Amino acid sequence: MKRIFPDSFYNLITLAGATVAAISFGLIMFLIALEFFSEEQKPYMGIIAFVILPVILILGLFLIAVGIWRDHRRERSGKPHGLRLPQIDLNNPRHRTAFFYFSFGTILLLLFSAFGSFKAYEYTDSDEFCGTMCHSVMEPEYTAYQNSPHARVGCAKCHIGPGAGWFVRSKLSGAYQVYATLFDKYPRPIPTPIENLRPAQETCEQCHWPQNFFNEKQKKFTNFISDEKNTKWNITLLMKIGGGNAEGGLTSGIHWHMNIANEVTYAALDRQRLVIPWVKSRARDGTERIYKSTEVIPTDEEMALATTRRMDCVDCHNRPTHIYHPPQRSVNQIMELGWIDRQLPYLKSLAVQVLEHPYTTRQVALDSIRLVVDSYYKTNYPALAVSQSDKIETAIVELQKVYRRNYFPEMKHDWRQYPDHIGHMFAPGCFRCHDGKHVSDDGKVLSKDCNACHTIIAQQYENEKLKMSLEGLAYEHPVDIGTAWNEMNCSDCHQAQ
Ligand code: HEC
Ligand code: HEC
Numbered sequence: 001m002k003r004i005f006p007d008s009f010y011n012l013i014t015l016a017g018a019t020v021a022a023i024s025f026g027l028i029m030f031l032i033a034l035e036f037f038s039e040e041q042k043p044y045m046g047i048i049a050f051v052i053l054p055v056i057l058i059l060g061l062f063l064i065a066v067g068i069w070r071d072h073r074r075e076r077s078g079k080p081h082g083l084r085l086p087q088i089d090l091n092n093p094r095h096r097t098a099f100f101y102f103s104f105g106t107i108l109l110l111l112f113s114a115f116g117s118f119k120a121y122e123y124t125d126s127d128e129f130c131g132t133m134c135h136s137v138m139e140p141e142y143t144a145y146q147n148s149p150h151a152r153v154g155c156a157k158c159h160i161g162p163g164a165g166w167f168v169r170s171k172l173s174g175a176y177q178v179y180a181t182l183f184d185k186y187p188r189p190i191p192t193p194i195e196n197l198r199p200a201q202e203t204c205e206q207c208h209w210p211q212n213f214f215n216e217k218q219k220k221f222t223n224f225i226s227d228e229k230n231t232k233w234n235i236t237l238l239m240k241i242g243g244g245n246a247e248g249g250l251t252s253g254i255h256w257h258m259n260i261a262n263e264v265t266y267a268a269l270d271r272q273r274l275v276i277p278w279v280k281s282r283a284r285d286g287t288e289r290i291y292k293s294t295e296v297i298p299t300d301e302e303m304a305l306a307t308t309r310r311m312d313c314v315d316c317h318n319r320p321t322h323i324y325h326p327p328q329r330s331v332n333q334i335m336e337l338g339w340i341d342r343q344l345p346y347l348k349s350l351a352v353q354v355l356e357h358p359y360t361t362r363q364v365a366l367d368s369i370r371l372v373v374d375s376y377y378k379t380n381y382p383a384l385a386v387s388q389s390d391k392i393e394t395a396i397v398e399l400q401k402v403y404r405r406n407y408f409p410e411m412k413h414d415w416r417q418y419p420d421h422i423g424h425m426f427a428p429g430c431f432r433c434h435d436g437k438h439v440s441d442d443g444k445v446l447s448k449d450c451n452a453c454h455t456i457i458a459q460q461y462e463n464e465k466l467k468m469s470l471e472g473l474a475y476e477h478p479v480d481i482g483t484a485w486n487e488m489n490c491s492d493c494h495q496a497q
């Protein structure tokens with residue numbers, strides 16, 4: 001056989017290296033062509049073509065070099081006179097061919113790896129990479145994200161953002177995460193909050209800046225009570241969002257107070273920042289006030305372990321996109337939309353119950369939801385179970401969809417592990433500080449007044465007259481619990497048990 005390369009090329013290591021390099025190069029080319037010509041997205045292709053195969057390719061090239069080097073050393077070992085580099089004689093046709101192949105190949109590879117590293121960079125920043133690469137690990141975050149107001153904002157926009165520093169930091173911690181995933185060393189559920197989340201000023205404020213929210217925003221909540229008739233109860237709130245800028249002047253409201261004029265700092269005793277013994281506000285004019293809880297009085301040791309933090313967007317909007325809805329809320333929503341029929345007796349109560357049961361896997365959950373709902377109506381309402389069987393079937397299917405969007409038993413993710421700080425219904429939220437029990441030395445109380453953050457402009461029980469007032473109504477709790485709704489936090493009863 002005629003040999004085109006110098007003899008030193010023909011050793012086992014080099015040949016093996018060349019084969020490996022050639023095959024991976026061919027595969028990469030093939031995958032690139034495939035990506036070029038096909039329209040749909042293929043989740044794992046990018047990582048194979050731009051991350052894994054190039055590593056194998058480089059390994060192959062390295063083996064080629066090692067093989068040649070070893071060969072020369074062997075050849076040389078008989079000769080006593082030091083260094084001898086291989087001689088390249090361009091008049092020798094074999095050397096010429098080898099030189100041509102090698103230079104051409106190297107240039108091609110350099111170009112290619114420049115392109116490859118760019119693609120690798122681009123790829124590791126894509127939502128596809130973040131959301132599906134470690135499939136089961138990120139599935140809850142990815143699913144919740146796809147159903148959120150930020151579904152079109154890339155993961156990297158909030159978690160990495162522009163700038164080399166954060167890029168390097170995120171790729172370093174990312175490398176650890178890849179290791180943790182491969183060796184199954186990650187915690188379930190994934191701990192929240194993220195300790196080194198990029199500061200909100202550099203992420204959220206790229207798109208939303210606090211000077212820009214002056215409007216009050218009307219929010220209507222429709223609720224169904226857990227009785228036989230699934231009785232409806234509506235409340236409409238005017239959220240005092242607020243804001244302020246140089247042109248329009250300062251307005252009062254939630255954002256203005258928290259972020260532009262004031263600097264609010266607080267201490268938290270627990271990792272999730274739910275227990276807050278004191279909070280300090282510093283107004284524009286420099287006056288400071290410290291509000292201390294009259295209920296949570298930590299010991300010195302507890303205080304030493306507490307973390308202090310300057311409040312920013314994610315202290316209220318901690319779930320802007322990975323939103324796991326509590327069952328009451330999602331069932332209220334699909335019932336209001338008519339996706340499940342509220343003529344089915346006790347459906348609200350039953351739905352919340354089947355969604356909340358702790359299941360071990362998703363499949364078990366989906367099967368149990370069907371079984372329990374089906375047999376509930378067969379046992380308690382046999383005539384209806386026959387006449388309304390299609391509505392019961394629809395309800396089952398819709399509840400299974402709610403389950404899929406909001407519960408991830410394999411990862412132990414759902415609303416209970418990820419309390420949302422906006423509001424105060426299912427988690428302490430605003431009432432971590434505004435519980436009426438945080439008092440300053442001069443006697444000022446962080447207000448829990450029901451019309452401080454929102455004005456209750458309308459309330460209505462089904463079949464009763466609509467009550468409306470622009471000044472704010474006195475709150476009526478949908479079922480009679482005396483004045484407990486005012487004395488306790490809503491989440492004391494409505495939080496998961
Ligand atoms: C709108 C901004 C935003 C986008 C877009 C976003 N995240 Fe997040 N992410 C957050 C915030 C805020 C937190 C919670 C931070 C906290 O509480 O400290 C978070 C938390 C997480 C956590 C920690 C566990 C948890 O649920 O608290 C993971 C994992 C995560 N995000 C992955 C992703 C992935 C994957 C994507 C893209 C599919 C993504 N994020 C897109 C803002 C975002
Ligand atoms: C790349 C731009 C971008 C970034 C970064 C971003 N958002 Fe948004 N945000 C949007 C868009 C777009 C919407 C949808 C606006 C709409 O529906 O009117 C939105 C909506 C919202 C809403 C209203 C949601 C609702 O229910 O209507 C909130 C609250 C919010 N973002 C908070 C945040 C927070 C907190 C962060 C930082 C963790 C953040 N955003 C980062 C673009 C962004």
Ligand code: HEC
Pocket residue numbers: 200204205208209210213215217219239241254255258259311312313314315316317422423
């Ligand atoms: C004190 C808690 C708190 C802080 C801090 C806070 N927000 Fe809000 N934000 C709210 C509340 C409450 C609403 C009312 C929305 C609702 O009820 O859904 C809101 C509404 C919004 C909206 C929706 C506005 C609209 O017109 O729909 C955006 C966007 C938003 N916030 C972004 C931010 C950003 C960005 C930051 C950080 C600069 C921030 N918020 C800081 C509590 C807060």
Ligand code: HEC
Pocket residue numbers: 240252253254257258264265266276279280281289291311316421422423429430431432433434446447452453
């Ligand atoms: C970490 C503690 C803390 C949390 C959590 C918190 N706040 Fe506050 N809030 C404060 C402090 C401190 C003040 C400033 C009181 C002062 O000194 O006047 C304040 C003031 C306000 C004011 C102005 C009240 C007034 O007297 O004019 C509004 C409105 C408000 N907060 C809304 C909210 C909303 C809505 C939430 C939940 C989304 C929330 N806050 C969560 C600490 C907190």
Ligand code: HEC
Pocket residue numbers: 219221223235237422423424425430431434447448449450451452453454475485486
């Ligand atoms: C510190 C500010 C603040 C105070 C004080 C406050 N709220 Fe709210 N409330 C909120 C915010 C913010 C939301 C919006 C939650 C959301 O957008 O999902 C809310 C939502 C609600 C809802 C709708 C809950 C749901 O999910 O169905 C009701 C009802 C409500 N508030 C009643 C009250 C009552 C009653 C009081 C007085 C005991 C009160 N609020 C005091 C901030 C406050």
Ligand code: HEC
Pocket residue numbers: 222223224225226227328332425477478479481484485486488489490491492493494
């Ligand atoms: C002492 C316990 C307790 C407290 C405190 C409490 N609730 Fe309730 N709440 C109940 C009970 C019991 C029901 C009836 C159960 C049902 O219908 O699902 C209920 C039902 C509701 C419902 C209708 C059912 C649904 O799931 O939509 C809403 C809305 C509600 N409460 C809001 C609040 C708000 C807002 C607060 C705080 C201001 C609050 N509750 C405080 C016990 C409580």
